[in-house]
Amino acid sequence: MLPSQLYRLPSLQHLDVSHNLISSLNNEIKNLRVLQYVNVEGNQLEGLPVGILSLSLSELRLGGNYTHPVLWTLNSVNSPPSLLHTAAHALALIQPEQRYSTLPPAARLVLSRASVCECCGGPWFGPGLKLIRPIYGLFGLSSVPILFLSCSASCYSRFRKQSHPLTQPLHTG
Structure with missing residues (x-):
């Protein structure tokens, strides 16, 4: 690093x-x-x-x-998120931020460490789930593997299935 x-x-x-x-x-x-x-x-x-x-x-x-694309699946192997990170994600989705003051200090600390999910823009806790997607025609290369980190298993699944405009080959001419 x-x-x-x-x-x-x-x-x-x-x-x-x-x-x-x-x-x-x-x-x-x-x-x-x-x-x-x-x-x-x-x-x-x-x-x-x-x-x-x-x-x-x-x-x-x-x-x-x-x-190499052959390695993308292997390099996207994930461990399940911890129970703490799963609970924090669920709580952040259902508990408006202004009501965090009613939570215990340890819970507020965990929730204060949220990042923004690279796939859906929602709250993200912990290491995230890795997914490698190619971006075609970036910086003059045929494809560049971009490592996305998603916030949850459901977000990972949605992002993996969606046809993202940046992952479609660029057509010239």
């Missing part, structure tokens, strides 16, 4: 972290708005984070990673 300070360099234009045994990139890569060139060749990446979709890269080098 790269140091978190890297994602706070607003003027970074060129990132070459090739051949470093990196297994993931942080979604905070989206903060590197002027980034033009990324070389992550020869690492152990399964896919790129959703945050990369916010960038306007002129070149992306991705070869030599674990990103």
Whole structure:
């Protein structure tokens, strides 16, 4: 993993972290708005984070990673969410935020740590469920595997079944 300070360099234009045994990139890569060139060749990446979709890269080098479509199913194997994360997700969906004050402090702490689901935009607790989807024609490549994290089993299932516009091959001409 790269140091978190890297994602706070607003003027970074060129990132070459090739051949470093990196297994993931942080979604905070989206903060590197002027980034033009990324070389992550020869690492152990399964896919790129959703945050990369916010960038306007002129070149992306991705070869030599674990990103081949044959590996997508294997790399999307998930453990079931913990009972705590499942309960927090259910509670966040039924309990309006303004009523959190009636909950015990430990429950409020868990609920305060919610992230936003990359698939449905709802509340997300815990590590999430991984799903790799290709984005066609991104950064001049035929397809780029993007690693989405969903908030729940039902969200994962819906997202997996939907025909997302970004996952359709781009037709030219």
